[in-house]
Amino acid sequence: RKEVEQDPGPFNVPEGATVAFNCTYSNSASQSFFWYRQDCRKEPKLLMSVYSSGNEDGRFTAQLNRASQYISLLIRDSKLSDSATYLCVVNGNDYKLSFGAGTTVTVRA
Amino acid sequence: AAGVIQSPRHLIKEKRETATLKCYPIPRHDTVYWYQQGPGQDPQFLISFYEKMQSDKGSIPDRFSAQQFSDYHSELNMSSLELGDSALYFCASSLEAAGREQYFGPGTRLTVT
Numbered sequence: 001r002k003e004v005e006q007d008p009g010p011f012n013v014p015e016g017a018t019v020a021f022n023c024t025y026s027n028s029a030s031q032s033f034f035w036y037r038q039d040c041r042k043e044p045k046l047l048m049s050v051y052s053s054g055n056e057d058g059r060f061t062a063q064l065n066r067a068s069q070y071i072s073l074l075i076r077d078s079k080l081s082d083s084a085t086y087l088c089v090v091n092g093n094d095y096k097l098s099f100g101a102g103t104t105v106t107v108r109a
Numbered sequence: 110a111a112g113v114i115q116s117p118r119h120l121i122k123e124k125r126e127t128a129t130l131k132c133y134p135i136p137r138h139d140t141v142y143w144y145q146q147g148p149g150q151d152p153q154f155l156i157s158f159y160e161k162m163q164s165d166k167g168s169i170p171d172r173f174s175a176q177q178f179s180d181y182h183s184e185l186n187m188s189s190l191e192l193g194d195s196a197l198y199f200c201a202s203s204l205e206a207a208g209r210e211q212y213f214g215p216g217t218r219l220t221v222t
Contacts, residue, residue, distance in 0.1 A: 043213040095165035096154035
């Protein structure tokens with residue numbers, strides 16, 4: 001069982017729609033949480049860190065539920081440029097990042 | 110802003126050859142990480158260095174070794190290459206004191222024939 005589990009999607013949504021998806025993590029000692037986006041055959045790019053109180057960055061909102069060990073990402077007013085694979089990433093009390101397999105989002109015109 | 114630099118961007122080697130991948134972290138970042146991403150897979154952690162010392166080790170084969178130099182750049186040395194080593198190799202860097210948000214380089218695509 002992977003340390004980080006994600007719904008692979010794909011989520012196929014029209015421009016302007018809201019899309020949300022979750023991931024769950026198994027290590028209750030995990031310390032840091034992130035969402036990265038990865039475009040095809042390119043490097044993962046940090047989208048946002050996720051804090052216990054929840055945080056927002058423009059059209060993106062991330063939530064962390066430590067009790068249930070899940071993290072969510074919500075994208076409002078989707079743009080074509082939001083089409084990508086979104087990676088849920090967790091960092092324990094060590095240096096490595098554990099990646100989910102990614103959720104694919106496709107925004108159509 | 111300056112990003113992580115990796116070289117070469119593409120590399121083709123034959124089985125049993127050796128390869129060296131280089132990584133130049135973002136200026137002032139003190140920690141470097143190496144990841145391997147196979148086709149259709151998520152990145153897998155290989156090894157990391159903090160202040161030139163190995164800080165953590167993941168699923169890195171014994172045929173691979175790495176180090177971080179005094180200028181903080183890092184090199185991943187791969188010997189006795191196998192077909193299964195064909196993958197994207199990403200280097201990431203972070204500032205230890207800044208919550209370890211990792212920033213990835215563009216990757217080196219290694220093809221072993």
